[in-house]
Amino acid sequence: xxxxxxxxxxxxxxxxxxxxxxxxxxxxxxxxxxxxxxxxxxxxxxxxxxxxxxxxxxxxxxxxxxxxxxxxxxxxxxxxxxxxxxxxxxxxxxxxxxxxxxxxxxxxxxxxxxxxxxxxxxxxxxxxxxxxxxxxxxxxxxxxxxxxxxxxxxxxxxxxxxxxxxxxxxxxxxxxxxxxxxxxxxxxxxxxxxxxxxxxxxxxxxxxxxxxxxxxxxxxxxxxxxxxxxxxxxxxxxxxxxxxxxxxxxxxxxxxxxxxxxxxxxxxxxxxxxxxxxxxxxxxxxxxxxxxxxxxxxxxxxxxxxxxxxxxxxxxxx
Numbered sequence: 001x002x003x004x005x006x007x008x009x010x011x012x013x014x015x016x017x018x019x020x021x022x023x024x025x026x027x028x029x030x031x032x033x034x035x036x037x038x039x040x041x042x043x044x045x046x047x048x049x050x051x052x053x054x055x056x057x058x059x060x061x062x063x064x065x066x067x068x069x070x071x072x073x074x075x076x077x078x079x080x081x082x083x084x085x086x087x088x089x090x091x092x093x094x095x096x097x098x099x100x101x102x103x104x105x106x107x108x109x110x111x112x113x114x115x116x117x118x119x120x121x122x123x124x125x126x127x128x129x130x131x132x133x134x135x136x137x138x139x140x141x142x143x144x145x146x147x148x149x150x151x152x153x154x155x156x157x158x159x160x161x162x163x164x165x166x167x168x169x170x171x172x173x174x175x176x177x178x179x180x181x182x183x184x185x186x187x188x189x190x191x192x193x194x195x196x197x198x199x200x201x202x203x204x205x206x207x208x209x210x211x212x213x214x215x216x217x218x219x220x221x222x223x224x225x226x227x228x229x230x231x232x233x234x235x236x237x238x239x240x241x242x243x244x245x246x247x248x249x250x251x252x253x254x255x256x257x258x259x260x261x262x263x264x265x266x267x268x269x270x271x272x273x274x275x276x277x278x279x280x281x282x283x284x285x286x287x288x289x290x291x292x293x294x295x296x297x298x299x300x301x302x303x304x305x306x307x308x309x310x311x312x313x314x315x316x317x318x
Contacts, residue, residue, distance in 0.1 A: 022056070042080075
């Protein structure tokens with residue numbers, strides 16, 4: 001197993017011998033795939049992949065994802081150490097540097113949306129997103145983020161810095177609320193499925209009614225500490241839920257949130273104007289759960305135009 005703690009590998013990195021490190025990575029990954037399968041191979045070579053993605057020139061780093069080294073040598077979208085290798089790469093270089101080099105479409109798409117999350121406007125410099133998700137941040141996507149940044153800040157030796165996933169993050173502005181009696185859920189809503197896909201620890205439901213009616217589906221009791229917040233405050237936490245702790249990335253979270261919002265509009269595909277209009281009218285309700293620990297999400301999204309509300313709720317205890 002190749003790990004970053006191997007001093008000889010660190011020495012090669014310090015000397016800038018990136019092509020040699022890439023060769024070691026490919027050989028180690030292919031051998032591990034043959035012996036133990038893709039999942040074990042990805043885990044065993046992830047630290048070295050992180051080192052290359054973080055420090056190598058883009059001409060070398062992008063080749064982590066190229067299959068020209070033979071079967072089992074290329075990292076996929078699921079290869080991760082402290083975060084997906086493609087996200088580490090995307091935080092290190094601009095789209096202008098990466099675009100001519102990136103090949104595999106799934107990786108290329110995720111890198112592009114990561115660059116968008118860092119603040120780049122790719123609406124005139126990249127191929128359109130296949131699902132119509134804009135390649136520039138909307139104002140409501142920018143408004144709610146704090147100082148932690150929209151994408152993890154990766155460290156050379158592994159690890160990363162990121163903001164804490166918590167909604168509500170504080171009880172400030174919240175108060176005692178008596179929720180309605182739990183009603184019947186609406187089945188078959190595409191947006192419900194999309195919200196449930198944000199995280200495997202979250203649940204989602206749709207009801208006909210206001211946001212508190214949806215919150216009642218998951219709240220621990222009828223009397224809770226809760227209140228309304230702007231969608232801009234909920235959006236970053238929804239993205240972070242979709243990004244996961246390590247295996248996924250912020251671009252995945254953004255794409256999933258846009259998919260859910262597009263489904264709420266009832267349109268086929270993603271209509272940017274419809275999504276913006278929806279966000280402008282959404283009423284968002286959040287509440288506290290005494291069982292909450294460090295990473296949790298409790299929010300109900302009400303669309304007054306349709307009379308439908310969705311709730312997504314859960315606590316990541318890992």
